[in-house]
Amino acid sequence: EPEVTQTPSHQVTQMGQEVILRCVPISNHLYFYWYRQILGQKVEFLVSFYNNEISEKSEIFDDQFSVERPDGSNFTLKIRSTKLEDSAMYFCASSLDGSKNIQYFGAGTRLSVL
Amino acid sequence: QKEVEQDPGPLSVPEGAIVSLNCTYSNSAFQYFMWYRQYSRKGPELLMYTYSSGNKEDGRFTAQVDKSSKYISLFIRDSQPSDSATYLCAMSAVQAGTALIFGKGTTLSVSS
Numbered sequence: 001e002p003e004v005t006q007t008p009s010h011q012v013t014q015m016g017q018e019v020i021l022r023c024v025p026i027s028n029h030l031y032f033y034w035y036r037q038i039l040g041q042k043v044e045f046l047v048s049f050y051n052n053e054i055s056e057k058s059e060i061f062d063d064q065f066s067v068e069r070p071d072g073s074n075f076t077l078k079i080r081s082t083k084l085e086d087s088a089m090y091f092c093a094s095s096l097d098g099s100k101n102i103q104y105f106g107a108g109t110r111l112s113v114l
Numbered sequence: 115q116k117e118v119e120q121d122p123g124p125l126s127v128p129e130g131a132i133v134s135l136n137c138t139y140s141n142s143a144f145q146y147f148m149w150y151r152q153y154s155r156k157g158p159e160l161l162m163y164t165y166s167s168g169n170k171e172d173g174r175f176t177a178q179v180d181k182s183s184k185y186i187s188l189f190i191r192d193s194q195p196s197d198s199a200t201y202l203c204a205m206s207a208v209q210a211g212t213a214l215i216f217g218k219g220t221t222l223s224v225s226s
Contacts, residue, residue: 004157006157031211033211033213033214035214041218042216042217042218042219043158043202043204043214043216044216045213045214045215048211048212048213049211050211055211056211056212056213058213089155091157091158093214095211100146100163100165101146101206101208101211101212101214102146102148102160102163103148103160103214104160105150105157105158105159105160106157107156107157108155108156108157110155
C-alpha cells in the first residue's frame with residue numbers, strides 16, 4: 001500500500017541552526033501538507049502546497065519556515081533558525097485531489113532543538 | 115471557543131466492550147469528518163472519513179455525523195487490546211488543500 005515517507009525519523013539540532021525535514025508523498029497525490037504536534041498537544045496545521053505554490057498557511061508558518069518541492073518526488077520543510085519551541089513531531093501529509101481532502105500522514109520526524 | 119473539542123480521556127474499557135468516542139465543533143463550514151488512530155510517537159493513521167451528515171460503517175467501526183448538533187462520533191464494537199491508541203477526530207471545509215482541524219485526541223486503553 002502506498003505511504004508517505006519521512007526522513008529522518010529523529011533530528012537533533014542546536015538552537016539557531018537550520019534544519020530541513022524531508023518527505024516523499026504518495027506518488028499520484030497532488031496536495032501536500034505539513035503539520036506539527038508538540039508533545040501532549042493537538043496536531044496543528046502549518047502549510048498546504050499545490051502546483052508548486054503555497055495554497056494555505058497558518059499563523060505558525062512565519063518567515064522562519066519555508067517549503068519546497070525540489071523535484072518530482074520530494075517535499076521539504078525548512079526551518080531557518082530553530083528555536084527551543086520548535087521542538088515537536090512534524091508530520092507530512094498528502095491528498096489525491098481536492099474533491100475529498102482526505103489526507104494521509106507519514107510517520108513523522110521528531111525534531112529536538114537543544 | 116475552540117474549533118474542535120474532544121474529551122482527552124483516558125478511557126479504559128474491558129475487551130469486548132463497545133466504545134464511543136465523540137467530538138464537537140463550532141465551524142458550520144466543516145464538511146469532511148475524519149477519524150485517525152495514533153500510536154505513541156507515530157503518525158496519524160486514517161480510520162474513517164465521512165462527508166456531511168450520516169453514518170458510515172467499516173467492520174467494527176461506525177462513524178456518525180450530526181451536523182445539526184455539530185457532533186461526530188466513532189463507535190468501536192467488540193473492542194480489542196490492539197485498539198488501544200489515541201483517537202483523533204479531524205475535520206475540514208470542502209476546498210482543496212484545506213487544513214485539517216484536529217481535536218486533542220482521546221486515549222483509549224482496552225484491557226484483556
